[in-house]
Amino acid sequence: MPEYRFIGKPADRVDALEKVLGSAMYIADYFVPGMLLARTIRSTLPHARIKRIDLSAALKIPGVVAAITSEDFVNHGRFGYPVEDMFMLAYERARYVGDGIVSIAAETESALQQAVDAAVIELEELPAVFDMTHALDPSSALIGEQPADAEGYPRGNLLNQYAVRKGDPAHELSTCAVTLEAEYSTMHQEHAYLEPEGALAIPESDGSLTVYASCQSPFLNRANLVKVLGLPEGRVRVIQPVVGGAFGGKDDLMYQISAQVARLAQLTGRPVKMILPREESMIASYKRDAMQMHIQLGADASGRLRASRIHALVDSGAYSSITPFTAWRSSIHAMGPYRYDACHVDTDVVYTNNGYSGAFRGFGNAEVCFAIESAMDELALKLGIDPIDLRLQNCLLPCDITAHGQKLGDDVGLAECLDEVRRLSGWQHKHPLYTSEASKAPIPGELRRGIGVAALFHGISLGAEGADFAAGTLEVNPDYSLTLTSGLTDYGTGSRTTFTLIAAETLGLDPNRFVMPRPDTNSAQDSGPTVASRATVLGGNATRVTAEQLSQLLNQAAADLFACRPAEIIRHGELFIGPGEEPASFEKVVDHARKIGLALSSRGRWSAPEISWSMQKGQGKPYFAYHYGAQVAEVLVDTGTGKVDVTGFWAVHNTGKVIFPQGAYGQLFGGIAQGLGYALMERVDFDQGYLQATNFDEYLIPTSMDIPDIQGEFVEKPFSAGPYGAKNLGETGLVPAAPAIVNAIANATGRRIRSLPANLERVLLGRDLRKEGSSTACKLGLK
């Protein structure tokens, strides 16, 4: 491997200083003279016709300045990606508890509260659907707005269907020595970013608008604003302040909030800010989708996997958001990173009135990984084979052909991950020991140890979900610093540091010379959405290309200075060396470029390698490459209470070259922590459409006491299409954590939990205690 100066070396985050000093500006920290405050009144019914809205009393309250409904937007504010089924404020129908209906701007919080109380919104309750397994019943109420074919269409709540097709698994299964058939389910999960959503719109004197928004994708935000406000693109500028976490959760709702404050700012001619209280954030925001998965696996007696047959059902909730893409990703990853003779996956995506689902770190893979990795463990038990051995025996290897018909490259490193995580965790000793301990009947209250493994693969970037490219710009400033921009944003992930290190390495310049301004649609280049672990490979490659272009310009200037050919220029640190001359500093080369009129700026763009997917055939090349990894969890289970302590955790991931190690470990540990929450405690419970937990006192996320010290390692097999051999890793730490933990619980107790989360009652009793739900928390939270 080549030796790099900055890549893979210790580096500080470019944005850490302002964050530790407390001077970083998040959206709630903006206070602008003359600023109005805004709030949105939201539906307290899961499905309702909006019969009448009367805002006259609200508008008469002193200090109340303006109020808007869907009528105040072009085409009622219809938007959505990839399906346009949402509105900036609900139009005609409210489809979930928390659907915004009216937004109000006022001088003070108290005037705003009085206006909320005085606003008249008459709702007529409509039949709703809460059980995804009945969403497709002909008798179920129609939740989505299907196109013209909805009439008489027997499956009106069907949003999408996806398939993977290889061979004939039904036939294979009938001839397998060992088969497994089981049903797994996952719950919705709340992103629980520490910073709630917010936006500030400022009307400029020329009629244009500047919108500061705590969102993931400023360009998507601008595209939506342009559409619903009827303004030309050049008149709307979106700036992303420091974002306090997103994890996939700051798209659709943030576009609505942005449009609401933007329209209010347009109407009032004053800056308008809206910050969501935590309760409103939890009720109104989208979640990770809930899924049900039916899995059949078959193997021969030696443990060679032969067939898988999977049916998955995805609850998209009231709107599609990005669920068509997450569900497609679920479909592609449902069989896990294994070889099969035959494999069928069928995924149905349905509408219900359970809030709505959208992007969440893992993007459809966390759900199916829980199911397939649980099933693999159950199969290993049936076969009497060690779970890691079974995975090693069947896992994808370099140049294998996947169930989708894709020939893999030489970057595949899953077997190395499994071997290494076995060694690190002490599996060889612990697994047989804990297995034999579990075979004895427990003394009540006894503590039982267990160890579990899970593997993953994760397609890099959007895949066949969408156009995949990123762009960047670089410019040398008068003070010899360089301004670097990327259309892909950093909401805490560290991508700005990654891009800075790539630019510094490519140009041979010190990282401290680079400045990355806050993402701004006026200065950065559109690069599509910042989702799906796209930043390192897509944004990193775009940065590399942009830096290479600038490097050529610099060499051109140096060659002119030395009167030689650009190819003769040799670089040493920041020095430019020509044939037989004194080396020139970067500053001298820049000065010379200016003298000869050579502009030192570049724009680069990188498009992902060709991919293809046939929806009809269920075959193709869904992603250009995959990240692989394996994790092992060790648990201590209290057989008297059902309490599970995760006492050890090991993770080995095939990341390609790690560019920013501190950031890579941070992504890994943080992902695992979210996966631990998903495994054990995070439960977004919709009861009749009403969220049962609306703040951190009831929706528990892991604290520092819930997570052990994690040992992480990276298998840095270089990935030829990645910048400096890197792959992405933003989402992947989370994905296998839950099945590793649940497999460890099964190892400890001998009891298999097939529904997430593995909470006390499921661990202790093996079933759910039915609790009476209530609409109170939501109604209070929206008051």
Next chain:
Amino acid sequence: MKYSLLLNNQRVEVEAPGDISLLKLLREYLHLTGTKEGCDVGECGACSVLLDGKLVNSCMVLAAQAADREVITIEGVCLPDGSPNDLQQAFIRYGAVQCGFCTPGMILAGEALLADNPQPTRTEIREAIAGNLCRCTGYQQIVDAIEQTSLSRKEKKGHA
């Protein structure tokens, strides 16, 4: 009403309503926005400040309760020249910062611990920050930063 407090080692006086939280007083009336609001129910710790040296959730403290007492916010942790102190530097060096929203509260929780227990174990560090939620880091690098600061402070003390 008129509030008077010793804020970040300076006597300040400010006019504000009587029924607001210390968090609101700091952010909206004293313009110190380093203290964050994450839940407003005392669960997340993003609004942590030191009140007479004790770690409190400022969303749960009435502004009036802070009258005439000493309050340290994140803005008061840095060195007199505005540069980061050793704990803040350790947060940068050990990767304890991602989105940064919990960071001010975490740093104050770390300072409160180290003032009280200069040589904490990793478990004691985890206990001390258990009231401060972080959704990004998995806490490990935060524990590293506090642990390393305690070691370097001990070393410095040893040399002094």
